[in-house]
Amino acid sequence: MPERLFIKIAVLPFLIWAFVFTSVALGAAPDDAVLKAKREAESNGYIFVASRDEILDKAKKEGRLRAVSGISGSALKPMVDAFKKKYPFIDAHVVEIEGAVAYQRFLLELKAGTGNRWDSTYIPYDNYKAFLPYQMKFDILGMVKAGILNIHPRMVDPVNRNTVSANTIANVAVYNRKLIAEEKVPSKWEDFLKPEFKGRKFAADIRPSSVAALVPVWGLEATLAFARRLAAQEPVWVTGGTRAITVLQSGEAALGLAVQQSSIKRVQAKDPTSVVGYKIVEPVPVRVVSRIDGVLQMAERPHAALLWLEFHASPEGQKVLEDYGPFQASIFAPGSGTEKETKGKKLSEVDWDHLAKLDEYEAKIVEAYGFPRAK
Numbered sequence: 001m002p003e004r005l006f007i008k009i010a011v012l013p014f015l016i017w018a019f020v021f022t023s024v025a026l027g028a029a030p031d032d033a034v035l036k037a038k039r040e041a042e043s044n045g046y047i048f049v050a051s052r053d054e055i056l057d058k059a060k061k062e063g064r065l066r067a068v069s070g071i072s073g074s075a076l077k078p079m080v081d082a083f084k085k086k087y088p089f090i091d092a093h094v095v096e097i098e099g100a101v102a103y104q105r106f107l108l109e110l111k112a113g114t115g116n117r118w119d120s121t122y123i124p125y126d127n128y129k130a131f132l133p134y135q136m137k138f139d140i141l142g143m144v145k146a147g148i149l150n151i152h153p154r155m156v157d158p159v160n161r162n163t164v165s166a167n168t169i170a171n172v173a174v175y176n177r178k179l180i181a182e183e184k185v186p187s188k189w190e191d192f193l194k195p196e197f198k199g200r201k202f203a204a205d206i207r208p209s210s211v212a213a214l215v216p217v218w219g220l221e222a223t224l225a226f227a228r229r230l231a232a233q234e235p236v237w238v239t240g241g242t243r244a245i246t247v248l249q250s251g252e253a254a255l256g257l258a259v260q261q262s263s264i265k266r267v268q269a270k271d272p273t274s275v276v277g278y279k280i281v282e283p284v285p286v287r288v289v290s291r292i293d294g295v296l297q298m299a300e301r302p303h304a305a306l307l308w309l310e311f312h313a314s315p316e317g318q319k320v321l322e323d324y325g326p327f328q329a330s331i332f333a334p335g336s337g338t339e340k341e342t343k344g345k346k347l348s349e350v351d352w353d354h355l356a357k358l359d360e361y362e363a364k365i366v367e368a369y370g371f372p373r374a375k
Contacts, residue, residue, distance in 0.1 A: 006173050034146045037139075044164035046161065052148050055303050062301035068106065068121030070291045071175055072096070073268075075324035082316050083308060090304050099313065103127055105171040110134040110296075119299035120308050123163060123292040125355055126362075135294035136302055138162050140187040140309070151313040152332040157352050166312035167321050168331040171210040171258040172278040172286040173247065179254035185279045189214065192257055193229050202255035203244040204235040208369070211259030212361035213285030217348035220361065226329070227368035230257075248276050258285055261338070265327040280341060282347040288331055289355045 030038070030050040041048035049055050071079055073096055080094050096104060103124045109115040110131070123131040141161040143149040159165045177187045186192050192202060208227065215223045218249045236253045238244045241263045244256040264278045293312065295305040313330070322329035322336055331337035350358065 006202055015088045022252045031305060032269050034148070035249065037142050037239065038147050038162075041139035041142045044139075046137045048139045048201065049148065049303070049306075055148070055306055056332070059087070059301075059307050060089045061090060062304045063089065065090050065094070065120070065304040066118050066302055067092070067094040067120040067305065067308055068097045068122055069094050069120075069293070070097060070124070071321075072098075072325065073220070074086065075320055075326075075328070076229055078324050079320045080313075082320055083311050085318060086314075087304075087307060090307070092304075092308070094308075098120055099266065099311075100124075107131065107261050115296065115300070116274050116298040116300065117294055119301045119365040120293060120305040123286075124296055125292060126359060127288065128292065128355060129326065131294070133164075134161060136297045136298050136299060137161075138295055138302070138306065140164060140306075149310050151310055152330065154332055154351070155313055155330060157326050159363075160302035163292050163311045163322055164313065165292045166288040166317065166330055167291050167325070167328045168336070169287040169290040169328070170203065170331075170338050170342060171213060172261045172264065173281045174248060174259045174278045175274055176251060176254050177275050177277050179251060182277065186281060188280070189226070189244050189258075189281055189283075192255075193226075193233060197255065198233045201253060202233075202235050202257055203238050203247040203253045204257045204335075205241065205244060206239055206366070206369070207257075207361050208362055209358070211283050211365055212358055213258075213287060213350045214283065214348050216350060216359050217283040217346070219277070220364065223241040224368045227365045229360045239361055245276055249274075261341075262325050262327045263300060265325075265337075278346065283346040285350070286331060287350040289350060289352050290328075293360050303325060361365075 034050050038048040038050045051251070069076060076096055084092055086091070095173060097103065105125065107130055121131070139161050140149060140151070141156040141158060142154065144151045144153055144156055148229065151164060155164050155166050173185055211227060235257065237248055238247060241259040244259050245267055246254050247265060248256055261278060264276060264282065267276055269272050293309050293310065293321055295302050299305050318329040318333040318336060327337045330336065331338045331342065333339065
């Protein structure tokens, strides 16, 4: 297929979505249904902006945005640049935050009331409950349903209604192509329990977020039973997906259990000849709620922050996550890599409901492991 034709076909779903997105985004006067939704939201203590024009007008007056983001460095600058291109009247300054120490330091700032220079924040999923009280109570879900904000409804917390997760993380089995043939790589997670994979034959992360992501399909008890048998396989225990990939690259192990697909894509993008490959194993552990953002309660520029959150979910924002994440666009974005590669497969989705229980899942799985030491 000619290269130009291939490019056109590849971007077509994003272009179609962009057309629909743009069409819906045109401002309009609030109708009776919108005003009713506004009254209902306000009666429950939420802020509801009744038209897109009002959000844009107020964002123009605010003129600036100061945000803390969990978007990785490779994707953050393209995301900010694309946002500024769409909203040239907003002077956006966004900084990356990463790691448990940084999250706790920022949380302490919020508790002390000294985080008022920021308008929007990244909310780590394992500290979600702790960060929630410091988010402005915009009824984002209500504004989405009213057509005021253009975000896929499943990207918004259905209970708290004021936070957004616009990217997806899928986990896959990874392997060293020189050490094991693809047909011998497990095709289901239980295959990792076979005798031939006992004794440091595969790497497993001591932090079991990927194994916890199997609970939506398997249930907690079956997942804990799997975790106990997994520990009995005596894997190479590691901390983080990057370390698991390093173990594979060095030949210390032939396989890796449930590593983030985006991590493998990043390695393959840097080195197309990389010895590390991946295989999609069912049920596919998919965190449809992954990187979460909110508008801070003390934000001085809340409407600019609303546009920032919405932009993550837009066709332009999703393309940045797809290209520079890489492979981190939402499964709800038509044409995203995750949506295409997992189509027709059985998914184990960590949604907003399971997110609230993820800490519990992970703690019990670590206990089932027997508290192994990370290498």
